Amino acid sequence: MDIKNIIFDFGGVLFAIDYNAPAVGFSQLGWNGFTAEYSQANQNPIYDELEIGAIDPAQFMHHLYEQMPNASHTSIMEAWNSILLHPISDRIKAIPSIKNAGYRTFLLSNTNAIHVPAFEKMMKENGDYDNFISGFEVIHYSQVLGKRKPHPATFTHLLELHQLRAEETLFIDDSIQHVQGAQDAGLQTLHLTGEMDLLHELRKLKIDF
Numbered sequence: 001m002d003i004k005n006i007i008f009d010f011g012g013v014l015f016a017i018d019y020n021a022p023a024v025g026f027s028q029l030g031w032n033g034f035t036a037e038y039s040q041a042n043q044n045p046i047y048d049e050l051e052i053g054a055i056d057p058a059q060f061m062h063h064l065y066e067q068m069p070n071a072s073h074t075s076i077m078e079a080w081n082s083i084l085l086h087p088i089s090d091r092i093k094a095i096p097s098i099k100n101a102g103y104r105t106f107l108l109s110n111t112n113a114i115h116v117p118a119f120e121k122m123m124k125e126n127g128d129y130d131n132f133i134s135g136f137e138v139i140h141y142s143q144v145l146g147k148r149k150p151h152p153a154t155f156t157h158l159l160e161l162h163q164l165r166a167e168e169t170l171f172i173d174d175s176i177q178h179v180q181g182a183q184d185a186g187l188q189t190l191h192l193t194g195e196m197d198l199l200h201e202l203r204k205l206k207i208d209f
């Protein structure tokens with residue numbers, strides 16, 4: 001069935017991410033346990049809680065302080081935000097054109113109230129923010145939505161919220177577990193790996209913009 005709606009992921013799709021950078025930064029501040037705590041899905045629920053807005057940034061930062069009691073607030077914050085590299089400008093610039101071509105465009109990002117102002121500031125400085133804001137019908141950050149990927153119920157919620165048909169909706173993400181969650185909810189999917197060009201892949205799917 002033809003694609004009428006597109007839900008984009010953010011990190012790794014529209015914004016370059018270095019998933020290993022916080023672990024390096026925290027290690028330099030004296031804590032070597034971040035990788036195990038953050039990479040194993042259920043080992044510490046505090047990261048999921050931050051991403052769905054169940055705890056506030058101050059509570060989360062207190063957890064980090066406990067691991068690095070001799071580090072400053074600024075250094076811990078910088079290490080946490082070091083995952084954010086830069087906007088992928090050519091992709092962000094294309095989003096308004098896709099929307100103007102008649103597709104309903106949405107963003108669904110697992111993020112948090114600490115990262116959002118940091119990456120929005122970077123997009124403003126880079127000149128990409130206006131295209132980012134204008135390119136989507138609705139931007140959904142997980143900590144505001146109260147739901148996160150990869151749960152199929154998160155995708156079903158978005159479909160119901162915006163009256164979208166799953167079979168007409170394409171979801172794009174760089175994380176296979178998120179793609180699988182969308183597939184379980186009945187959406188069409190594009191797993192965007194590192195060697196793939198997003199705009200070329202969209203045109204291969206006959207999305208004209």
